Amino acid sequence: MRSALVIGTGLIGTSVALALAGRGVRVHLTDRDTDRVRTAASLGAGTDRPPEGPVDLAVVAVPPAHIPAAVAEVQRRGAARGCIDVGSVKGGPRREAEALGCDLTTYLGTHPMAGKETTGPLAAGADLFEGRPWVLTPTAGTDTEVLNLALELVALCRAVPVVMDADAHDRAVALVSHTPQLVSSLVAARLETADETAVRLCGQGIRDVTRIAASDPAMWIDILSANPGPVADVLAAVADDLAETVRALRALQSADDVKRTGGAAGIEDVLRRGNSGRARVPGKHGQAPAAYETVAVLIGDRPGELARIFADAGRAGVNIEDVRIEHATGQQAGHVQLMVEPDAAPVLAAALRERGWAIRQQ
Numbered sequence: 001m002r003s004a005l006v007i008g009t010g011l012i013g014t015s016v017a018l019a020l021a022g023r024g025v026r027v028h029l030t031d032r033d034t035d036r037v038r039t040a041a042s043l044g045a046g047t048d049r050p051p052e053g054p055v056d057l058a059v060v061a062v063p064p065a066h067i068p069a070a071v072a073e074v075q076r077r078g079a080a081r082g083c084i085d086v087g088s089v090k091g092g093p094r095r096e097a098e099a100l101g102c103d104l105t106t107y108l109g110t111h112p113m114a115g116k117e118t119t120g121p122l123a124a125g126a127d128l129f130e131g132r133p134w135v136l137t138p139t140a141g142t143d144t145e146v147l148n149l150a151l152e153l154v155a156l157c158r159a160v161p162v163v164m165d166a167d168a169h170d171r172a173v174a175l176v177s178h179t180p181q182l183v184s185s186l187v188a189a190r191l192e193t194a195d196e197t198a199v200r201l202c203g204q205g206i207r208d209v210t211r212i213a214a215s216d217p218a219m220w221i222d223i224l225s226a227n228p229g230p231v232a233d234v235l236a237a238v239a240d241d242l243a244e245t246v247r248a249l250r251a252l253q254s255a256d257d258v259k260r261t262g263g264a265a266g267i268e269d270v271l272r273r274g275n276s277g278r279a280r281v282p283g284k285h286g287q288a289p290a291a292y293e294t295v296a297v298l299i300g301d302r303p304g305e306l307a308r309i310f311a312d313a314g315r316a317g318v319n320i321e322d323v324r325i326e327h328a329t330g331q332q333a334g335h336v337q338l339m340v341e342p343d344a345a346p347v348l349a350a351a352l353r354e355r356g357w358a359i360r361q362q
């Protein structure tokens with residue numbers, strides 16, 4: 001691919017553009033908000049000048065409700081040989097594009113399974129998609145050249161292509177993305193009016209569960225409006241489990257031994273099912289989840305601390321597989337949790353202790 005046109009220079013569009021521009025593709029940028037185009041261009045994502053002729057591939061990276069019209073506009077102007085979108089929902093936008101008279105042979109719906117809770121070009125990064133699944137939804141009628149261009153784009157973004165039917169994709173993301181977003185928001189919403197004394201105790205558990213509750217409501221209203229049925233089906237099943245869990249907890253409050261035993265069994269059931277579900281979540285780069293060991297190190301809240309600890313781990317010859325930071329409430333310090341292969345954990349802990357780091361016993 002020699003040239004591309006990215007329409008919508010927010011988080012996803014700018015990340016795609018950065019990856020393509022970094023690998024030698026000439027990228028043209030456009031957005032209805034010209035400030036965002038200027039920001040993306042200044043980050044090195046491409047040029048704000050329009051292409052002189054048709055580009056190889058147009059990438060529509062606007063909210064789902066605007067995708068069909070944007071695809072129709074690309075085709076009406078003859079702006080590209082092929083056109084893909086990167087929206088989080090695939091069935092509805094495709095049907096709307098068809099209703100608008102779009103040529104479905106040169107348009108292909110796609111979805112990178114990577115993102116962030118923050119939007120806009122400043123949150124973008126060329127490495128956002130590395131090792132992540134990127135869904136493509138071709139049909140028998142999809143032009144082979146356009147499918148190949150889309151596959152090339154996925155490869156340039158170092159993502160992993162996954163071919164799926166559009167409606168099957170929408171049911172899958174209802175389960176693995178859209179319902180988790182709502183459940184995260186529902187848990188975080190309990191904090192809205194909670195007492196400050198409770199909120200001060202927030203630890204890593206609630207931070208993990210509520211990270212995506214910081215997402216942009218406007219974007220998510222758009223996504224959920226395009227996939228309401230499948231999400232409602234999954235959430236209804238969650239609601240059934242919640243009702244059972246509440247019943248089990250009430251039974252645990254009972255003075256009756258038999259009821260308490262039943263309550264404990266109900267809670268154990270949900271926790272064990274959670275363990276099995278969690279064990280199925282793929283690990284880094286889509287591999288099976290790895291059993292890493294954590295080395296927790298106390299760091300000061302000062303510039304350069306993380307760089308120093310990573311450099312010391314590198315000197316010890318240890319590869320850090322994953323990392324998390326746990327901030328200590330009200331203190332200028334926190335714990336950085338370095339996840340490493342089990343064999344490497346004692347080596348890393350010893351090397352870091354030797355260099356003066358305080359290691360927390362797990």
Ligand SMILES: NC(=O)c1ccc[n+]([C@@H]2O[C@H](COP(=O)([O-])OP(=O)(O)OC[C@H]3O[C@@H](n4cnc5c(N)ncnc54)[C@H](O)[C@@H]3O)[C@@H](O)[C@H]2O)c1
Nearest residue numbers: 008010011012031032061062063064087088115116119120
């Ligand atoms: N945020 C994520 O985690 C994520 C992940 C994968 C896919 N997606 C999908 O990617 C798309 C973009 O999401 P984002 O997170 O980059 O959002 P964003 O808000 O960061 O960017 C969207 C951009 O589109 C522009 N825009 C809106 N309507 C337009 C139009 N009609 N013409 C031109 N520009 C227009 C906006 O000005 C904005 O700059 C959405 O379809 C979303 O469903 C998002």
Ligand SMILES: O=C(O)C(=O)C[C@]1(C(=O)O)C=C[C@@H](O)C=C1
Nearest residue numbers: 088112113114115116117177212
């Ligand atoms: O990790 C995040 O913050 C995301 O929001 C990413 C996420 C997801 O649910 O996995 C969100 C929506 C997108 O359509 C794709 C990716």
